[in-house]
């Protein structure tokens with residue numbers, strides 16, 4: 001009867017890790033994906049993350065600190 005209690009909620013585990021968010025699309029990055037991170041080339045303060053999809057699509061990002069937009 002109590003089959004449901006065996007189902008682990010993976011999203012809870014994922015929350016604890018606090019994955020970084022892609023600066024372009026805002027989605028949490030999978031640790032196993034080929035995401036890249038670099039500091040904003042304009043202000044050098046904000047750490048920008050880009051997921052593999054946004055890299056291949058050439059999506060633009062916008063720095064929340066200085067408003068710089070780049071490819």
Ligand SMILES: [Zn+2]
Pocket residue numbers: 022023024025026027050051052053054
């Ligand atoms: Zn993205």
Ligand SMILES: [Zn+2]
Pocket residue numbers: 040041042043044045046063064065066067068
């Ligand atoms: Zn910046």
